[in-house]
Amino acid sequence: MLAIARTLVARDLLLAARRRSDVATALLFFVIVASLFPLGIGAEPNQLRAIAPGVIWVAALLSSMLSLARLFSGDYADGTLEQLLLSGAPLGIVVSAKAFAHWLVSGLPLVLIAPLIALQYDVAAPLYGVLALSLLLGTPVLSIIGAIGAALTLGLRGGGVLLSLLVLPLYVPVLILGAGAVEMASAGLAADGQLLLLAALLIVVAVFAPWATAAALRISLE
Amino acid sequence: MLEATQLECERGGRTLFRDLSFAVRNGEALRIAGPNGSGKTSLIRILCGLAAPSQGEVRWDGTRVQRLAEEYTRRLLYIGHAAALKDDFTPFENLDVACRLTGAAASTEALRWALGAFAVPDLPVRRLSQGQRRRAALARLLISESVPLWLLDEPFAALDAAGSSYVEELLARHVKAGGSLVYSTHQPSALDAAAHLVDLKH
Numbered sequence: 001m002l003a004i005a006r007t008l009v010a011r012d013l014l015l016a017a018r019r020r021s022d023v024a025t026a027l028l029f030f031v032i033v034a035s036l037f038p039l040g041i042g043a044e045p046n047q048l049r050a051i052a053p054g055v056i057w058v059a060a061l062l063s064s065m066l067s068l069a070r071l072f073s074g075d076y077a078d079g080t081l082e083q084l085l086l087s088g089a090p091l092g093i094v095v096s097a098k099a100f101a102h103w104l105v106s107g108l109p110l111v112l113i114a115p116l117i118a119l120q121y122d123v124a125a126p127l128y129g130v131l132a133l134s135l136l137l138g139t140p141v142l143s144i145i146g147a148i149g150a151a152l153t154l155g156l157r158g159g160g161v162l163l164s165l166l167v168l169p170l171y172v173p174v175l176i177l178g179a180g181a182v183e184m185a186s187a188g189l190a191a192d193g194q195l196l197l198l199a200a201l202l203i204v205v206a207v208f209a210p211w212a213t214a215a216a217l218r219i220s221l222e
Numbered sequence: 223m224l225e226a227t228q229l230e231c232e233r234g235g236r237t238l239f240r241d242l243s244f245a246v247r248n249g250e251a252l253r254i255a256g257p258n259g260s261g262k263t264s265l266i267r268i269l270c271g272l273a274a275p276s277q278g279e280v281r282w283d284g285t286r287v288q289r290l291a292e293e294y295t296r297r298l299l300y301i302g303h304a305a306a307l308k309d310d311f312t313p314f315e316n317l318d319v320a321c322r323l324t325g326a327a328a329s330t331e332a333l334r335w336a337l338g339a340f341a342v343p344d345l346p347v348r349r350l351s352q353g354q355r356r357r358a359a360l361a362r363l364l365i366s367e368s369v370p371l372w373l374l375d376e377p378f379a380a381l382d383a384a385g386s387s388y389v390e391e392l393l394a395r396h397v398k399a400g401g402s403l404v405y406s407t408h409q410p411s412a413l414d415a416a417a418h419l420v421d422l423k424h
Contacts, residue, residue, distance in 0.1 A: 086271075090292060
């Protein structure tokens, strides 16, 4: 079962490596959206420092959103999704593996590049760690919850917009906790509370959401 | 043994077929015939467990396939209309991943041999012709000889005469070795004489 999950993650990573432009688009989108705010608002350091956590997190949500529509649609179009449903592992495991691969490709790069973006907002250096940690715990939640929406809107016309409407409200707790953690830290308080809640959210979602995604996939493929 | 009892399928408010009952024992073949849109693909997808029938049930060795879940899917090979190949991969990579995903990884030599037997060139699938894609998909047959149940939707579509007769030979060998086979086709083949027939015309 684990071998099957590993195969699937390796396959999706290899596919991403063969289509690097898809990965680069989501990442560049994140960089550009996050860079537009300092340009639009002006270089008032206190103001920038105040909006930094929220802006970076919102940009991360949108960027993760952007690549979600492709999570199942490619496999759906060429028939591989049917084969995944008939694979030797429970569908929940298959879906978890796909969400994990999606996170490796679209979430992890955000974690690594976020400190660079924070530089533009004149965020104090000690906060980089908290920002990266909050993204490290939060972005997997985005991939896992987003998979439910991607499965539900599979094969629908205008599915992309519907997907955002379905999924973005579900991202709100992650946004509040993630941006909250950085704000707490910038106010000189301990961010442990928010980070632990994010970790708890990640565990709950990782356990239960894949089964919802599996059910949604079965409905979409009927 | 694959058993279907009183299957009914509805698509878009139209009943495609009803009261369809049949059984496919080990060493038997079943051919699904019928004009376009008569529900051949729907029936095969129901037999795979990919779709649920609106009435009736499908059983494998006496147990409903929905209850068996992976226990059932590990025992079947389904090759549908879509070739289930990734455009960015070579046929070898596609076949390797497909085998691993069913939990039965095959050796490199076995995969190369299967693709060689079907004369599939070692190019990214994107650059293959329709017939070559079909061959790359059907190469799985050679790796899956121990899988008891084969469900093939239009296996001969897009194949040339030599390809068709090779596939016919493989299917006949599978049935002879005690496997079960369900296939849908428009074109007559040497298998038809020995196969049971489900005609969806009515």
